[in-house]
Amino acid sequence: MTRSALLLLADSRFPAGAHAYSGGLESAVAAGRVHDAATLHEFLLGRVHTAALVGASFAAASWFSTDPEPLAELDYEYDVRLLSPTLRQGSRRLGRHLLRAVAATWPSPRLDLVRGLDLAGAHHPLVLGAACAAAELTVDDAAACAVHGILTTPASAAVKLLGLDPNEVSAVLARLAPTADRIAVKAVALARMARLRSDPGMLPALGSPLLDLTAEDHAGWEVRLFAS
Numbered sequence: 001m002t003r004s005a006l007l008l009l010a011d012s013r014f015p016a017g018a019h020a021y022s023g024g025l026e027s028a029v030a031a032g033r034v035h036d037a038a039t040l041h042e043f044l045l046g047r048v049h050t051a052a053l054v055g056a057s058f059a060a061a062s063w064f065s066t067d068p069e070p071l072a073e074l075d076y077e078y079d080v081r082l083l084s085p086t087l088r089q090g091s092r093r094l095g096r097h098l099l100r101a102v103a104a105t106w107p108s109p110r111l112d113l114v115r116g117l118d119l120a121g122a123h124h125p126l127v128l129g130a131a132c133a134a135a136e137l138t139v140d141d142a143a144a145c146a147v148h149g150i151l152t153t154p155a156s157a158a159v160k161l162l163g164l165d166p167n168e169v170s171a172v173l174a175r176l177a178p179t180a181d182r183i184a185v186k187a188v189a190l191a192r193m194a195r196l197r198s199d200p201g202m203l204p205a206l207g208s209p210l211l212d213l214t215a216e217d218h219a220g221w222e223v224r225l226f227a228s
Helices: 004-012 025-030 038-049 051-064 068-081 085-105 109-115 124-134 139-162 166-196 207-221
Strands: none
Touching: 004 124, 004 139, 025 038, 025 139, 025 207, 038 051, 038 139, 038 166, 051 068, 051 124, 051 139, 051 166, 068 109, 068 124, 085 109, 085 124, 085 207, 109 124, 124 139, 139 166
């Protein structure tokens, strides 16, 4: 394991496609629910306890999985947790982008497992878990990287959508860091338990109904800055 590999994978400049997404923030800004640093903090706090915990748990579970059948079960379980067809498509699209970038950076047989899961591409958290394994990172790194990405994607979008000071946005992320660390630890524990019981259905299924609904509405906008 190298710390540099983790920094590279978590870097927003890594060509994984996340820059094209806002994690639901564009709709929240348009509706007036997020309009400053304080409301951005509230939005991200909700994300860390829902999408981040789910995504990190599946990334950790994918890191543990070295056979096609358990990975296929994980892919199915994550798919049914995304009620919005738009979000399901976006997750698979991000998975394809990440897989291409990681395959060029850390070629590994682990990537072949997720590559064969679905013609549309494996879901992003599963690819991320395999990517961390390919880069010889730990399962804790996989969970932390998943949480980090789910928070920083909308945080970066906030700078463009709201014109917030990037320093102010960084301060919001810093205040959330202890919570993000706890969520990553919890995600690994949940993934270990699901693996012990051979039951991926035990992984968390925490949703955000409003974000599911607004994702479908957002997909029909004629003018938008982000894919979601």
